[in-house]
Amino acid sequence: EVQLLESGGGLAQPGGSLRLSCAASGFTFQNYGMAWVRQAPGKGLERVSAIHGSASSSYYADSVKGRFTISRDNSQNTLNLQMNSLRAEDTGVYFCVRFFTSAIYYGMDVWGQGTTVTVSS
């Protein structure tokens, strides 16, 4: 069964850091692009960052550029998101998402259940 399991969410102070991880199973991880999509409480969706299957390319939303870093370990089937200089507006549910190819443009076909990040003093 294809599965994505996020971890690492929690409470952080403004200016603090958190590291999210996503454990992938049931598919050949390195063959698929991956992304993080977030949803603020009661709000819509925002794709925060994405990384190619080979980790050869990645991109970030302007709202997190310079503060967040996406990475992947294809030997461990793990996707990570290092979040620094956190702000209140980073609060939300963060979904780990798989693209249906190694490319990172369209077709996010598998979603995790999400992990909640709360930034508050």
Next chain:
Amino acid sequence: DIVMTQSPLSLPVTPGEPASISCRCSESLLHRNGYNYLDWYLQKPGQSPQLLIYSGSTRASGVPDRFSGSGSGTDFTLRISRVEAEDVGIYYCMQTLHTPGTFGPGTKVDIK
């Protein structure tokens, strides 16, 4: 900045009846390869979003054929031929041509 709009934002539906949602992008989503870079997602209550349509009109694996996508360039439509009770939720269009991609505001579909 690329702006995605959807209409209506709220759509009460009757089971068995058709329904449609419009999505408009401030820039063309037609790539030189001939594909439109527009996805549709459905987030059912309490669940993670799920992919319905990609490339404007291609149904994702396992998506019932009552869902169809059409359009090109800047204007797109998601149609449900006969709404079922399980189709309630928030429908999002998303442009995927210009990174990092932009979701529309969402259309909330519920049963009348």
